[in-house]
Amino acid sequence: MIYQRSSALFAEAKKYIPGGVNSPVRAFKAVGGDPIFVKKAKGAYLFDEDGNKLIDYIASWGPLILGHAYEPVIKAVVEKAQNGTSFGMPTEIETELAKLAISMVPNMDKIRFVNSGTEACMSAVRLARGYTGKDKIIKFAGCYHGHSDSFLIQAGSGAVTFGSPNSPGVTQGTAKDTLLAAYNDLAGVKELVQANKGELAAIIIEPIAGNMGCIVPTDEFIKGLREICTQENILLIFDEVMTGFRLGKGGAQEVLNIKADIVTYGKVIGGGLPVGAFAARTEIMDYLAPDGPVYQAGTLSGNPLAMSAGLAMLTELNNAPEVFKSLAEKTAYLHKGIGKVLTEKNVPHQINRFGSMISVHFTDEPVVDFASSAKGDNDTFKKYFHGLLERGIYLPPSAFESYFLNDALSYEDLDATINALKEIDL
Ligand code: HOZ
Numbered sequence: 357m358i359y360q361r362s363s364a365l366f367a368e369a370k371k372y373i374p375g376g377v378n379s380p381v382r383a384f385k386a387v388g389g390d391p392i393f394v395k396k397a398k399g400a401y402l403f404d405e406d407g408n409k410l411i412d413y414i415a416s417w418g419p420l421i422l423g424h425a426y427e428p429v430i431k432a433v434v435e436k437a438q439n440g441t442s443f444g445m446p447t448e449i450e451t452e453l454a455k456l457a458i459s460m461v462p463n464m465d466k467i468r469f470v471n472s473g474t475e476a477c478m479s480a481v482r483l484a485r486g487y488t489g490k491d492k493i494i495k496f497a498g499c500y501h502g503h504s505d506s507f508l509i510q511a512g513s514g515a516v517t518f519g520s521p522n523s524p525g526v527t528q529g530t531a532k533d534t535l536l537a538a539y540n541d542l543a544g545v546k547e548l549v550q551a552n553k554g555e556l557a558a559i560i561i562e563p564i565a566g567n568m569g570c571i572v573p574t575d576e577f578i579k580g581l582r583e584i585c586t587q588e589n590i591l592l593i594f595d596e597v598m599t600g601f602r603l604g605k606g607g608a609q610e611v612l613n614i615k616a617d618i619v620t621y622g623k624v625i626g627g628g629l630p631v632g633a634f635a636a637r638t639e640i641m642d643y644l645a646p647d648g649p650v651y652q653a654g655t656l657s658g659n660p661l662a663m664s665a666g667l668a669m670l671t672e673l674n675n676a677p678e679v680f681k682s683l684a685e686k687t688a689y690l691h692k693g694i695g696k697v698l699t700e701k702n703v704p705h706q707i708n709r710f711g712s713m714i715s716v717h718f719t720d721e722p723v724v725d726f727a728s729s730a731k732g733d734n735d736t737f738k739k740y741f742h743g744l745l746e747r748g749i750y751l752p753p754s755a756f757e758s759y760f761l762n763d764a765l766s767y768e769d770l771d772a773t774i775n776a777l778k779e780i781d782l
Contacts, residue, residue, distance in 0.1 A: 362404055468633060513567035630656075716737075
């Protein structure tokens with residue numbers, strides 16, 4: 357495939373935008389080469405500026421669970437836009453989306469809408485600190501909760517891809533309140549909690565991690581976290597920006613059967629428009645301004661276009677929850693197909709999967725945390741990534757990201773992907 361125009365557009369973008377992109381992982385630095393510039397997309401396919409058609413496995417990093425340009429979402433946004441795009445005043449649709457979202461997820465009474473997953477996680481931690489009157493938090497190495505200061509400590513996603521898991525610009529004062537544990541290491545968490553007894557406001561976790569590849573928690577680990585939090589009066593924050601409304605109606609809370617104290621959302625809840633949210637029980641949420649003392653605000657929060665996209669998306673998922681099963685089956689099919697080809701090629705690999713999230717790691721060892729994920733062979737990943745790209749298949753351009761399947765993908769698309777892999781010399 358030819359990507360000439362994309363390369364020219366990238367060269368032009370680099371003159372005016374740092375690195376030519378507005379989010380680092382898009383720049384392809386981890387895999388080399390120039391990024392693809394998208395012209396349009398429909399269903400499971402991207403159409404780039406060179407006229408290539410690509411099968412898409414990122415779905416805008418998760419939101420487009422039903423495929424690109426999904427008709428009911430587009431219709432809702434276009435209709436809404438006729439009446440004005442932003443008011444900075446309350447609108448009825450905010451309550452409609454709040455009601456629907458709360459009805460779909462377990463254990464949440466109230467929800468506040470923001471504009472991104474970063475804002476949602478940043479606000480959730482502030483709320484946890486205000487509510488508990490404590491300062492410290494525990495996060496897990498390789499988990500990524502957006503780019504606010506408290507979280508850029510051994511962060512995953514683009515932060516680790518580009519070698520700045522601890523970003524310059526985060527003050528030591530901020531960093532000292534973020535304690536670090538290893539994913540799936542309950543003993544390590546227990547030690548940290550004992551060493552900081554009475555000082556911890558929250559433990560924040562991606563209940564299925566998606567920013568160091570896809571990593572699944574053991575039952576013992578995730579249940580243990582819940583127990584520790586309950587015993588020690590620490591709030592358990594589930595960052596469900598990736599998993600919320602993707603793994604099931606009730607997200608990871610439902611599929612893992614664990615109740616969190618605060619849950620953050622993003623991606624699917626905005627149907628492809630910029631929406632983040634955080635939710636909790638009433639006694640916690642009432643700590644937020646204007647009812648309570650913890651401040652949080654935003655001019656574009658609850659924006660009517662974004663709310664209409666989110667409402668259309670969640671309405672579809674609420675009415676047709678069989679989509680979650682269908683997606684999980686497609687992902688299992690892809691897992692089996694890729695696994696067979698890599699085994700036949702004698703390429704050491706691990707495939708991690710949960711629901712419609714999946715990642716391929718080129719290593720012999722099980723990938724259960726950041727340290728094991730980082731052992732993946734990036735040279736093989738680059739060949740795998742570019743080999744598939746040359747054959748019209750678009751994967752996340754970093755080994756530290758999960759793929760997100762969308763339900764517009766057909767079994768023919770999955771077979772085309774598996775067959776393309778057969779042709780690649782790894
Ligand atoms: N940090 C996002 C993935 N985990 C990537 C966002 C983007 O580049 O759009």
